[in-house]
Amino acid sequence: MSDKYKVLYYVNQFFGQIGGEEKAGMEPVFKNEKIGPAVGFESFLKGNGEVIGTIICGDNYFNEHKNEALSFIMKTVKEVKPDIVVTGPAFNAGRYGMACGVIAKTIVEELDIPAVTGMYIENPGVDTCKDKVIVVSTPDSAAGMRKALPVMAAITDKLMKGEELGLPEEEGYIPQGKRLTVFSDKRGSQRAVEMLIARLKGEGFKTELPMPEFDKVEPAPPIKDLSKATIALVTSGGIVPKGNPDRIQSASAQKWGKYDITALDKLEADYCTIHGGYDPVYANEKPDRIVPLDILRQYEKEGIIGKVSQYFYTTTGTGTSVGNSIKFGKEIGAELKADGVDGVILTST
């Protein structure tokens, strides 16, 4: 028996070296070997721990069959009995981040086994788990693998040795929203006044208690009379006219496009998707599967809705920064408002 602690690793189909997007539908499998990032990760444990196996699951499969995938993963964890579970890093990949986050959190909550993952701060997976799981803050793309793995390994090692982790910014993980009591040589009133003075002088200061950011939008009032309403279609699924005239990026979009659909009853072969990261076959076969113009046009003819707005708006969702998404939303919203649109259907892939 080795006295090394046992790490179980989770990766998606890509990092599991099974394949790209065409394998995103694969069911989870367990392999009792180190695969992909698990190899590098283990080397940073400096011989204190070993990766005893890797679970690989397709990103689409996990997100579309969460219960089935989780039940397989939980069963495997119970059989393999690791001391700690490591997932990812997922960088800024949304589906992978959701999988890494949900799996890690479920293991912590249900089995009381600690878990470590790594994500870019804007990954939607961060919010699924950061209160229970140590989420190492990583760069936004896999080019940051070399930066992420040593940090994830160092934190894993500390947790396994029972050492207390330092503050998030010192250790390199995303704050969990916990408060700690620490001793200070100055009393609170003095520190507060010093911060105030620094602020008045225009110098930098650092709050001891950052306020949580609540960014909720009040729901807009519902449409009263659908039969008089103008409905607009918007998508983050990357549907564009063939040839992509505005050259919208297939990932990490820098812009959006709008296309006149007045003359169309449905989206056909002259439209396609340029969105990276999902299998485009189904969308290209029938773009209405992403932007349901056919049904909306039918409802317009039947008088169920007033009319379909002149343009549909489109961009790519994958890897697109929160900053750009806000900008696109503001710009598109201003146009919709000016066009007198009464309601919007936004589809995402």
Added chain:
Amino acid sequence: MVKEIERYGIPIVHMATIITISQSVGANRIVPTVAIPHPVGNPSLSAEGEHELRKSLVDKALKALTTEVSGITIFD
């Protein structure tokens, strides 16, 4: 994008497959969809079956747009 458009006071429904993302971002009206590569379609169905499916999803979206909500609401 959903939130920024709604800030103009226009009701908006988010049709998405990974609704946990939609919820964590804070979309107020959400309709769960079929699958990531074909949210409002299903290539394994017949043409008519798929048309009916898409119709029922759009119906849910229109129902969402005509319903008063006070926070994140899923229309399934």
